[in-house]
Amino acid sequence: MLLATLLLLSLPQDPALEHPVRLDRTGIVWALPFENARERARLEGRLLAIKPVAFGTTATGCW
Amino acid sequence: MLRSGPFTDERVIGLLNQRFIPIYFDLSSKSPASDIDAKRFVTQLKPELGGSRVPTPPVLFVTADGELLGEVSNYASESEVLGALRDVLRKNSKYAKPSDGEDERSRLARAHTHHYLGEDEEAMALLSGPRSAKESLFVAQIARRAGDLDIAEKVLEGLDSKKFADDIALEHGLLAFARGDVKTMRLRLAAYSEEGARAPEARYFLGIALFHLGEHAQARATWKKLIEQYGEHPFSYRADWAYTQTTDEGLAAERSSFTTQGRKSLLGRHGYMGRNNPDLTRRSD
Numbered sequence: 001m002l003l004a005t006l007l008l009l010s011l012p013q014d015p016a017l018e019h020p021v022r023l024d025r026t027g028i029v030w031a032l033p034f035e036n037a038r039e040r041a042r043l044e045g046r047l048l049a050i051k052p053v054a055f056g057t058t059a060t061g062c063w
Numbered sequence: 064m065l066r067s068g069p070f071t072d073e074r075v076i077g078l079l080n081q082r083f084i085p086i087y088f089d090l091s092s093k094s095p096a097s098d099i100d101a102k103r104f105v106t107q108l109k110p111e112l113g114g115s116r117v118p119t120p121p122v123l124f125v126t127a128d129g130e131l132l133g134e135v136s137n138y139a140s141e142s143e144v145l146g147a148l149r150d151v152l153r154k155n156s157k158y159a160k161p162s163d164g165e166d167e168r169s170r171l172a173r174a175h176t177h178h179y180l181g182e183d184e185e186a187m188a189l190l191s192g193p194r195s196a197k198e199s200l201f202v203a204q205i206a207r208r209a210g211d212l213d214i215a216e217k218v219l220e221g222l223d224s225k226k227f228a229d230d231i232a233l234e235h236g237l238l239a240f241a242r243g244d245v246k247t248m249r250l251r252l253a254a255y256s257e258e259g260a261r262a263p264e265a266r267y268f269l270g271i272a273l274f275h276l277g278e279h280a281q282a283r284a285t286w287k288k289l290i291e292q293y294g295e296h297p298f299s300y301r302a303d304w305a306y307t308q309t310t311d312e313g314l315a316a317e318r319s320s321f322t323t324q325g326r327k328s329l330l331g332r333h334g335y336m337g338r339n340n341p342d343l344t345r346r347s348d
Contacts, residue, residue, distance in 0.1 A: 021087070025295045026070040029080050030087060034101035037086040039198070040128040047151065047158045048077055048127065051065065051087040051137075052105050052120040053096065058263055 065122070065137060067304035069144035071297040076180040078148045082159055090117065104129065124151045126158075140341060149181045149189070164260075171198050178205055196222055200230050207238055228258035236268055248272040263289055263298035270305065271342045282309040290329050301342075303330045308340050 021030045029051045035050035069075045079085045088098035090105075090112060105123065106113040108131045112120055122144070124133040132155055135147035151157040155325035158178075166173070170189045183205055187313035190198050199218050205290045206215035215238055219231055236251035249272035255265035274282035293299050305326045308315055 015113065016209060020312070022297055024298055026300075027073075027076045027080075028070065028085050031084045032098075034086060034088065034098045034104065034232050035176070038100075038104075038127050043085045044161060044162070045158060046082065046084045047132065047155065048123075048125045049083040049085045049148075050101065050105060050123045050125060051085070052123070053087060053089045053094075054112075054117050054120055 065144070066297070069139065069298040070144065071301050072141045074179045075141065075144050077326045078152075078174060080178055081162070081165075081179065082152055083148070090120070102322050108272065114259070123146075124148075145181075149212070152180070161260040171195075171201060174198075174201065182345055183209060196227055200227070200234065207234070207241060210241075212238055213240055214258060228266070229255050233261055233265050233268075235260075236265065236272070239266065245272045249276060263293045263296050263302075267298040267305075268342075270302065274305070274343060279310065279313050283309060283311060287329060289292070295330075299330060303328045304342060306342055308343055315344060 011055055021032060024030065037048060040046070079094070079200055086101065087096070089096040089103040090102055091097055092099070092102075096311050102113075104125075105120075107129065108125065108139065109120070110121065111118060119137045121134040121136050122133075124147075132267040133147060133151035135144050139147065151293075152345060161176075165176070174186040174189045174239070177189065178201075186205060187202065189201055194202065199222055203218040206212070215234070219234055219238075224231060232251050232254045236248050236255075239245070239248035239251060249269065252265050252269040252272060255262060255269075259265065265284060270282040270285035270289070273279075273285060283306055286306045289302045290299045
């Protein structure tokens, strides 16, 4: 049981669950994290649309 | 600004999702939305975004290899953002190809994509001949956005007014707004039911109609109720922006722009709203 719990805790988390983007309701399917987005852009032949936010996000995803 | 303006437009959202890989991150390493790889990538393109005091960053259109092909201001309007998205795709067409399986979708879904890309003739050609009610509603939207208001009205008149009462009310309300007839706009939007799928949008524009009729306090109460009822929703963001730019007497004398301090909006936003909400100034310009 303890081993199973430790294994579960060591699993990588879905970045979207830890990111303020989880509260976003714009309908935009934000790609996270950046290196995943970049890899997808390569594979799918797409451009990245990057919105840097200047120190405006909070834990509630405000920007 | 983007969230309360262009990011409430289905064409902008549709293009970002269907033809781009969209990502946002915070330049601050302390933010939960920070991304060190993204920051390194972006500051190579825009060194001015590397400091502790930076200009408001634009949206950047970049290849995976780091070639900057375009950008659009954080304070751009819906049409400016849409134009920038379409423009960068037009100039770099190898990034604009349809995704696998895209052509097998319904004709309405394909028409939507054409419309997002600015290919309205192709969208209309797909929807010519006998149409479902949903397809006719979309044709009316295309016509309204193109400024063909009489055509839009005629298409709406052919729909079952009981079965599609909410959709028709909203479209008629937006058509009246496009004509500058805010009395009709108010009447149409007030008829939209609480249960309708686009109720937040209808409530937002009802507030806009009230505002232009001089019923400022009632307009603000409408936006406030929308935000309380729907929370994090694109039209809550838009209502939040309208609320911050107004008082019960009309347009606020000193409308706020970006700040990290001071009074927050109803949704707890500090800024990124921009000074000029086009919905509020359209009739007083």
